[in-house]
Amino acid sequence: MARAGQAVMLHHGGDREEARKRLLDLWLEVGEDGDALHRCTIAHYMADTQDDPADELAWDLRALTAADSLTDERVDNHHAGLAVRGFYPSLHLNLAADYQKLGRDDEARGHLLSAQKSLGALGDDPYGDGIRAAVRRLGDELGL
Incomplete structure (x- = not known):
C-alpha cells in the first residue's frame, strides 16, 4: 500500500x-x-x-x-x-464518468445512480464533500 x-x-x-x-x-x-x-x-x-x-x-x-x-x-x-461500503460512491462515480467519456450515457446514469444510493456511507468530511459534489456535477451533466 x-x-x-x-x-x-x-x-x-x-x-x-x-x-x-x-x-x-x-x-x-x-x-x-x-x-x-x-x-x-x-x-x-x-x-x-x-x-x-x-x-x-x-x-x-x-x-x-x-x-x-x-x-x-x-x-x-x-x-x-x-468500511467497504465507503468505497462504492467513488468507484461508481468513476465508472459513471468513464462511461460518459465513451458516450455510453445510459450505463453512466446507472453507475451514477449507484453512487447516489451509496453516498450515505461517506463521512461529513472534505473527502465525502468532494465525492458528493462530483456526483452532483455529473448528475447535472447527465440530466439526473
Missing part, C-alpha cells in the same frame, strides 16, 4: 508515465487473485493514469470487482474504522 501511495504521489506530481509503470508493476506482483484490498487500490489508481477512456474503464471495473470481494474485516485491519 505504501508503494501504491508513492506511485499516486508521482501521478499527482505530474509524472503520469512513471506512476503508471509502478502501479502496473505492483499489479503484476499482486496478481489477478491477490489480496482484494491491494487489487482494488491499485486498479482504482491505475485507472487515473490511463490515456484511453476504454482502458480507464477496464481498470475501474477491476477496482469494483475487487471491492465486491472485500470484507469489512480486511478493510478495518488496514485502517481502523474503514
